[in-house]
Amino acid sequence: QVQLQQSGAELAKPGSSVRISCKTSGYTFTSYAMYWIKQTAGQALEWTGYIGPGGGDTKYNEKFKGKATLTVDKSSSTAYMQLSSLTPVDTAVYYCARGGFGAFAYWGQGTLVTVSS
Amino acid sequence: EIVLTQSPTTMAASPGEKVTLTCRASSSVNYMYWYQQKSGTSPKLWIYDTSKLASGVPNRFSGSGSGTSYSLTISSMETEDTATYYCQQGRSYPLTFGSGTKLEIK
Numbered sequence: 483q484v485q486l487q488q489s490g491a492e493l494a495k496p497g498s499s500v501r502i503s504c505k506t507s508g509y510t511f512t513s514y515a516m517y518w519i520k521q522t523a524g525q526a527l528e529w530t531g532y533i534g535p536g537g538g539d540t541k542y543n544e545k546f547k548g549k550a551t552l553t554v555d556k557s558s559s560t561a562y563m564q565l566s567s568l569t570p571v572d573t574a575v576y577y578c579a580r581g582g583f584g585a586f587a588y589w590g591q592g593t594l595v596t597v598s599s
Numbered sequence: 600e601i602v603l604t605q606s607p608t609t610m611a612a613s614p615g616e617k618v619t620l621t622c623r624a625s626s627s628v629n630y631m632y633w634y635q636q637k638s639g640t641s642p643k644l645w646i647y648d649t650s651k652l653a654s655g656v657p658n659r660f661s662g663s664g665s666g667t668s669y670s671l672t673i674s675s676m677e678t679e680d681t682a683t684y685y686c687q688q689g690r691s692y693p694l695t696f697g698s699g700t701k702l703e704i705k
Protein backbone atom coordinates (compact mmCIF):
# COMPACT_ATOMS: atom_id res chain seq x y z
CA GLN A 483 0.00 0.00 0.00
CA VAL A 484 1.07 3.57 -0.61
CA GLN A 485 2.76 5.10 2.41
CA LEU A 486 4.29 8.51 3.01
CA GLN A 487 6.27 8.76 6.25
CA GLN A 488 7.30 12.26 7.26
CA SER A 489 10.06 13.31 9.60
CA GLY A 490 9.36 14.44 13.15
CA ALA A 491 8.39 17.78 14.60
CA GLU A 492 10.85 20.65 14.38
CA LEU A 493 11.43 23.53 16.76
CA ALA A 494 13.38 26.23 14.96
CA LYS A 495 14.60 29.72 15.76
CA PRO A 496 13.64 32.71 13.66
CA GLY A 497 16.00 33.15 10.71
CA SER A 498 17.01 29.49 10.59
CA SER A 499 16.10 26.75 8.13
CA VAL A 500 14.58 23.30 8.44
CA ARG A 501 14.35 20.37 6.07
CA ILE A 502 11.36 18.05 6.21
CA SER A 503 11.54 14.59 4.67
CA CYS A 504 8.82 12.41 3.18
CA LYS A 505 9.88 8.80 2.70
CA THR A 506 7.63 6.88 0.35
CA SER A 507 6.86 3.22 -0.26
CA GLY A 508 4.33 1.06 -2.00
CA TYR A 509 4.55 2.65 -5.43
CA THR A 510 7.03 3.67 -8.13
CA PHE A 511 8.46 6.93 -6.79
CA THR A 512 9.44 8.24 -10.22
CA SER A 513 5.90 7.89 -11.60
CA TYR A 514 4.11 10.53 -9.53
CA ALA A 515 4.55 14.16 -8.58
CA MET A 516 4.86 15.09 -4.93
CA TYR A 517 2.99 18.05 -3.50
CA TRP A 518 3.52 19.97 -0.29
CA ILE A 519 0.70 21.61 1.64
CA LYS A 520 0.77 23.93 4.65
CA GLN A 521 -1.91 23.85 7.32
CA THR A 522 -1.98 26.54 9.95
CA ALA A 523 -3.57 26.26 13.37
CA GLY A 524 -6.64 27.97 12.00
CA GLN A 525 -6.96 24.92 9.76
CA ALA A 526 -6.49 26.73 6.44
CA LEU A 527 -4.76 24.64 3.76
CA GLU A 528 -2.28 26.23 1.34
CA TRP A 529 -0.58 24.55 -1.56
CA THR A 530 3.14 25.27 -1.30
CA GLY A 531 4.47 23.65 -4.47
CA TYR A 532 5.13 20.43 -6.29
CA ILE A 533 8.06 18.53 -7.66
CA GLY A 534 7.55 16.44 -10.76
CA PRO A 535 7.94 12.69 -11.04
CA GLY A 536 11.48 11.85 -10.09
CA GLY A 537 12.34 15.50 -9.51
CA GLY A 538 12.12 16.54 -13.14
CA ASP A 539 10.53 19.93 -12.54
CA THR A 540 9.23 22.12 -9.78
CA LYS A 541 6.45 24.65 -9.46
CA TYR A 542 5.89 26.87 -6.45
CA ASN A 543 3.06 28.91 -5.15
CA GLU A 544 4.30 32.48 -5.65
CA LYS A 545 3.73 33.04 -1.97
CA PHE A 546 6.35 30.40 -1.14
CA LYS A 547 9.00 31.25 -3.72
CA GLY A 548 12.23 31.87 -1.86
CA LYS A 549 10.74 30.23 1.21
CA ALA A 550 10.41 26.60 0.16
CA THR A 551 12.80 24.47 -1.87
CA LEU A 552 11.68 21.04 -3.06
CA THR A 553 14.05 18.21 -3.88
CA VAL A 554 13.99 14.43 -4.14
CA ASP A 555 16.40 11.55 -3.61
CA LYS A 556 15.36 8.90 -6.09
CA SER A 557 17.70 6.33 -4.56
CA SER A 558 15.74 6.36 -1.31
CA SER A 559 12.31 7.34 -2.74
CA THR A 560 12.29 10.35 -0.47
CA ALA A 561 11.06 13.88 -1.08
CA TYR A 562 12.27 16.90 0.84
CA MET A 563 11.09 20.41 1.51
CA GLN A 564 13.48 22.97 2.93
CA LEU A 565 12.02 26.07 4.54
CA SER A 566 14.38 28.98 4.92
CA SER A 567 14.52 32.32 6.75
CA LEU A 568 11.89 31.07 9.16
CA THR A 569 9.55 33.45 10.96
CA PRO A 570 6.67 32.73 13.36
CA VAL A 571 4.33 32.93 10.35
CA ASP A 572 5.88 29.69 9.09
CA THR A 573 4.63 27.84 12.16
CA ALA A 574 2.30 25.17 10.79
CA VAL A 575 1.86 21.52 9.96
CA TYR A 576 3.36 20.68 6.60
CA TYR A 577 2.13 17.70 4.61
CA CYS A 578 3.56 15.89 1.64
CA ALA A 579 0.96 14.42 -0.68
CA ARG A 580 1.35 12.17 -3.68
CA GLY A 581 -0.51 13.08 -6.83
CA GLY A 582 -3.18 10.86 -8.33
CA PHE A 583 -6.68 11.18 -9.80
CA GLY A 584 -5.78 14.80 -10.56
CA ALA A 585 -5.71 15.49 -6.83
CA PHE A 586 -3.71 14.99 -3.66
CA ALA A 587 -4.36 11.30 -3.45
CA TYR A 588 -2.23 10.12 -0.54
CA TRP A 589 -0.99 12.22 2.37
CA GLY A 590 1.80 11.93 4.88
CA GLN A 591 1.02 12.24 8.56
CA GLY A 592 2.27 15.81 8.68
CA THR A 593 5.26 17.53 10.26
CA LEU A 594 4.76 20.30 12.80
CA VAL A 595 7.23 23.14 12.40
CA THR A 596 7.27 25.59 15.28
CA VAL A 597 9.26 28.80 14.91
CA SER A 598 10.05 30.42 18.20
CA SER A 599 12.95 32.14 19.88
CA GLU B 600 -5.97 33.04 -8.04
CA ILE B 601 -9.21 31.11 -7.82
CA VAL B 602 -10.88 31.66 -4.46
CA LEU B 603 -13.11 28.87 -3.14
CA THR B 604 -15.86 29.83 -0.72
CA GLN B 605 -17.42 27.04 1.32
CA SER B 606 -20.73 27.20 3.13
CA PRO B 607 -21.76 26.77 5.76
CA THR B 608 -18.65 27.22 7.89
CA THR B 609 -20.05 24.93 10.56
CA MET B 610 -23.13 22.80 10.76
CA ALA B 611 -24.64 20.05 12.85
CA ALA B 612 -26.86 17.32 11.48
CA SER B 613 -28.92 14.59 13.11
CA PRO B 614 -28.29 10.92 12.34
CA GLY B 615 -30.15 10.03 9.15
CA GLU B 616 -30.44 13.63 8.00
CA LYS B 617 -29.50 14.65 4.48
CA VAL B 618 -26.54 17.05 4.38
CA THR B 619 -25.35 19.31 1.57
CA LEU B 620 -22.09 21.23 1.66
CA THR B 621 -21.41 23.91 -0.94
CA CYS B 622 -18.26 25.21 -2.59
CA ARG B 623 -18.30 28.21 -4.91
CA ALA B 624 -15.37 29.18 -7.09
CA SER B 625 -14.48 32.74 -8.07
CA SER B 626 -13.87 31.52 -11.64
CA SER B 627 -15.09 28.50 -13.53
CA VAL B 628 -13.25 25.24 -12.86
CA ASN B 629 -13.45 21.93 -14.68
CA TYR B 630 -13.61 19.68 -11.64
CA MET B 631 -13.81 19.92 -7.88
CA TYR B 632 -12.04 17.77 -5.33
CA TRP B 633 -13.13 17.15 -1.75
CA TYR B 634 -11.13 16.06 1.26
CA GLN B 635 -12.25 14.80 4.65
CA GLN B 636 -10.16 15.66 7.68
CA LYS B 637 -10.86 14.29 11.13
CA SER B 638 -9.39 15.95 14.17
CA GLY B 639 -5.67 15.28 14.58
CA THR B 640 -5.30 13.41 11.30
CA SER B 641 -4.24 14.17 7.75
CA PRO B 642 -6.81 15.10 5.12
CA LYS B 643 -8.01 12.23 2.94
CA LEU B 644 -9.07 12.46 -0.67
CA TRP B 645 -12.82 11.91 -0.55
CA ILE B 646 -14.23 12.88 -3.93
CA TYR B 647 -12.35 13.52 -7.16
CA ASP B 648 -13.35 14.76 -10.59
CA THR B 649 -16.43 16.36 -8.99
CA SER B 650 -18.41 13.17 -8.48
CA LYS B 651 -16.13 10.12 -8.20
CA LEU B 652 -15.77 8.58 -4.78
CA ALA B 653 -12.27 7.76 -3.59
CA SER B 654 -11.56 4.21 -2.51
CA GLY B 655 -13.39 3.22 0.65
CA VAL B 656 -15.78 6.19 0.70
CA PRO B 657 -19.33 5.10 1.57
CA ASN B 658 -21.86 5.47 -1.20
CA ARG B 659 -24.06 7.71 0.94
CA PHE B 660 -21.64 10.42 -0.21
CA SER B 661 -22.00 12.04 -3.60
CA GLY B 662 -20.59 15.04 -5.41
CA SER B 663 -21.99 17.22 -8.12
CA GLY B 664 -21.69 20.58 -9.79
CA SER B 665 -20.17 22.46 -12.67
CA GLY B 666 -18.70 25.82 -13.53
CA THR B 667 -18.46 27.78 -10.31
CA SER B 668 -20.86 25.87 -8.08
CA TYR B 669 -20.19 22.47 -6.53
CA SER B 670 -21.60 20.42 -3.69
CA LEU B 671 -20.95 17.39 -1.55
CA THR B 672 -24.03 15.57 -0.30
CA ILE B 673 -24.47 12.95 2.37
CA SER B 674 -27.75 11.14 1.85
CA SER B 675 -28.05 10.01 5.46
CA MET B 676 -25.75 11.47 8.11
CA GLU B 677 -23.84 9.05 10.30
CA THR B 678 -21.72 9.69 13.39
CA GLU B 679 -18.54 8.70 11.57
CA ASP B 680 -19.09 11.51 9.05
CA THR B 681 -18.16 14.08 11.70
CA ALA B 682 -15.18 15.90 10.20
CA THR B 683 -14.09 19.01 8.33
CA TYR B 684 -14.58 18.88 4.57
CA TYR B 685 -12.44 20.95 2.22
CA CYS B 686 -12.92 21.57 -1.47
CA GLN B 687 -9.95 22.11 -3.79
CA GLN B 688 -9.55 23.21 -7.39
CA GLY B 689 -6.95 21.97 -9.84
CA ARG B 690 -7.94 24.22 -12.74
CA SER B 691 -5.16 26.77 -12.36
CA TYR B 692 -2.14 27.62 -10.27
CA PRO B 693 -1.88 28.29 -7.47
CA LEU B 694 -3.91 25.26 -6.48
CA THR B 695 -6.31 26.45 -3.82
CA PHE B 696 -8.55 25.09 -1.09
CA GLY B 697 -11.74 26.32 0.46
CA SER B 698 -11.69 27.24 4.14
CA GLY B 699 -13.61 24.12 5.06
CA THR B 700 -16.98 23.14 6.50
CA LYS B 701 -16.94 21.61 9.94
CA LEU B 702 -19.69 19.00 10.16
CA GLU B 703 -20.85 17.76 13.54
CA ILE B 704 -23.46 15.28 14.71
CA LYS B 705 -26.44 16.51 16.72
